Amino acid sequence: MRLEVSGIVKRFGGVTALNGVDLAVEEGEFLTILGPSGSGKTTLLKSVAGFEVPDEGVVRLGDQDVTMAPARHRNVGMVFQNYALFPHLTVAENLAFPLQMRSVGKAEIARRVKEALALVELDAFAERLPRQLSGGQQQRVALARAIIFGPALLLLDEPFGALDRKLRESLQLEVRRLQRRLRLTTLFITHDQEEALIMSDRIAVMDKGRIQQLGTPSEVYDFPVSRFVADFIGESNLIEGTAQGTEVYVPGFGALTLPQAPASGPVTLLLRPEALRLGAEAQAAPCRAQATVLETVFLGLSVKLRLRPEGGPDLLARLPLRPSDPPPAPDGATVTIGFAPGDIHVVPRG
């Protein structure tokens, strides 16, 4: 079902946790709220789940105003950060719980529990207690419990945080496939930008109780609307320059002509590390500088370099690496670096 929140404000004492949040999650959409801790994302989730009543604003599920509705009447499935499985109930009993609360018949409960267990591939674990399961299995039980009753909306509160990296990646894709298959309207909360980029149809970047940017993963990655978003998502070189007409002066690189003129005065340019060119490739770039390699970090698939151009700010470069490739340049070497107007994005001020 479609979720719409508008003008949500929530204060705790003197602290404003949510400062006017407007957001709509379309039916079947996977929308991620991405933000650092303290950005208000958890409060927003709680307002949607019904564990917190906002001071102002409206929460709408489908065509119903649920702002004041208690959580148990909202029909919202939620996966908690630590899963919140009932430790005294078996996996099957945990899954049966929401159905029992809805007075579903015994035979029907048994059928649906079996179905849900199959869905998350835990058929053999029905009679286990949560503490007898691994973290990944617990997470799948929590997910199954959140969707077994056919919720109008699925909420995921950083559910992958406690898992190791490999398991996290496979579960992320599993959750994504399941969400698409069942066409579940999903609101996902995380502080992990990589996770957000992988999983989402759209991402809402939150900071200081407000949504800073709302867009598809590639929109927020390539065209961040503020310095905060540019910095928070992905790795970035944020270069301070001065604009005059369509010309932007970049310290260390000289002048650069942009297709569209930003407002005159100081500007912030975003240059992703993977967009910075090096060596032969840089020779053809319209904007060039000689730089010293300060540090080389080997990352397996790629290599990351910290570079200091003459008269300019330190920059990060990330170069793809094939197994037999030698390192691009030793530490202390001088290399040519450069970029083209198409490689950069002017970050709006404010």
Next chain:
Amino acid sequence: MSSPAADRASPARRRELALLLLGLPALLLLGVLFAWPVLRLLSMSVADGTLHQLERVVLDELYVQVLFESLKIAGLVTVICLALAYPVALWLTKAGRIGLTLGMFALLLPFWTSVLVRTYAWMVLLGRSGVINRMLRDLGIIEYPLPLLHNLGGVLIGMVHVLVPYMVFPIYAALLRIDPDLPRAAEGLGASRWAIFRRVILPLSLPGVAAGCALVFVLSLGFFITPALLGGGQVMMIAMLIEQQVRELLDWPFAAALSAVLLAVTLVVYAAIGRLTKGARLASP
């Protein structure tokens, strides 16, 4: 100089030794002042080489009756304490800072006051011309004083008053250990407040309930001062019987036999509650 192998083993062994040394004073104290006298006393019951004294306890209807009376009183006290303590413990977990401070104060102040003082206080309150009877008479509600003292009711009031904190604290601790996300999750899954309590809070607090019940039941079983003073000779518990044997009849072997029975019943109760708690599928943190 010690060999490298010995050096490698030593941290663990040194830890064990340190723990033993730390525990030693308490172990010595318990051994000398508790275990040894108890063993001496118990051995008295079979000092004449027969089980005659123990037979007397089991075969004499009067003593068996006192034992059952003690068990009945302990059971009643436990049930009443549980009924009073559970809501209090639950309230404490939900009370704010001020409520919690006041609640703890109200529980701990009597807890730290001498049982003797509290028992005399109840005599002042419950007596024939005590505070309660006088007040009711002055208000014209009753004509003749109510028998509040020197009966089972009086004993129960006094004992419950002393023992309620022993029930509140384990339950409160168990309730505090419940992850606050669990009731929240239950609510999100559609549970009413009653269903949250019945299906989540109550089962998860059972270890605390069991601990509280064991404490209160066992303490009640050995209670002496309160039933002696508030019962006024009308209520007889096994500890009073033992005291009578020792002090008035100077029959130490028989007192020892009664003590052995009390100790055995206590251990059986502990074991039974331990089994029950382990048998129920309870969450371990």
